[in-house]
Amino acid sequence: MLDFTQVVKELDKTIFENKKLYSVMKDRFKIALENFSELDSNWEEFQRRLKEDLNERNSFWHIPISKLKISEKFPLPNSIENYTVVAVDGSQIYPDSHEVTPCYLINLGIICLTYGENSNAEMNSEALLFAKEDEIFPRINGRKVQVNSALVDFNRDILEREKLSEICLSKLENTNLFGLIDGTLIPWVLGTEIPGRFTPDDLKEDNLKRDILERYSKVYAELYEAKIPFASYISSSRSNEVTNFLRLNLCDQNQIDCKNCKPRLEKKEITCEKINGISDSELLGEILEEGERTQVFLSTSEALNAKIEGEELFPFHLKIGFFYLKVQNEVARIEIPIWLTDFPEKLDFIHSQIYLQSQKGLGFPISIAEAHNFAVVSNRERETFYRLFENSFTKEKFSVKLSNKQLNKRIKVT
8 A cells, every 4th residue: 555645755855856956967968068069060080089989899888880970960851641651569468477377478569551542551469479388488598597577578579570570571562661660679688688698799509699689680681671661769768879979078088998997996076977867869859950850870789799600690781770850849769770871762751751650649650659559458458368377277177376475466365
């Protein structure tokens, strides 16, 4: 039972702390804007320093690759009225050790919207059940481990992309076709969420990480071969890869070397921390006008540099880039395959149509919003799912055992 009198007391403390933080962040934001202008005017010199850092990997920060000045921005191209967008989103029921079986379920929401001539809407969901032994106990680094929420999330993300590719490839006759998903195209947390150290140059044959990356690569290659543009949309992104340019520019050491940073070791003020907490979206919200986007930055994520027997899983054309797009009251992060930059008309198409989709969805792409609505699994549906299992097991005369904790939740103890 939640005691709201206690919550109100804690809320008062939180508001007080937020007032102090607001003042601090206001000063940091001012420093960030000033540094942005300074960096823009000294961009060539900064690029030399940046190249050294990228070669040596001396900084703690993810630094993207930029071909243009940091301030470069592009106006909204004219939108196309006749087009088709395919969107896929997923939800899940995680394994529950207190229930009758440790299975899990992934539910995909699949949307295909055709606008203009021959307008049409296809909306459905697809439920996928995972209950086999090798699905519940996957092999990682030579040993079997019980599936956890992180592994379920990775499987859901991959299935979303595989379904997106499948539907897009079945709609090739549609003119001006593109795919859209929610979230990132980059498997950022692959090295931390799955047990075992992530070594991009040494992915073992039985390693689940290798399987995951191969599936990512296969999907992106399929869409590339068909030259189908696709993108992901990230609302309220807290990414700070662009602001990391500012961190490096603020560094007052002769050479960038975060590990051996003298002020940090001597516990003195660290200049790059003067903009802590400032996200790319917040910074670029002051730079971009409505409908404008930044240049495309190339991600330097380690996962995208993975190799198997010396061969890159993600050759250059399959690597992931990103740009920021101002849509109403926020700046969204849009991730795309870098090959799109070789086709300016396709890049403009993605820019204009994502903005148009966001306008239709009151600031968020309507196709993704509908896919989410078809994917989401409610608490009541989750309970029904487990009761179906329980009844089926009982009917087949299997032994059904719930944990005492789960029984206690169901039965009111008097």
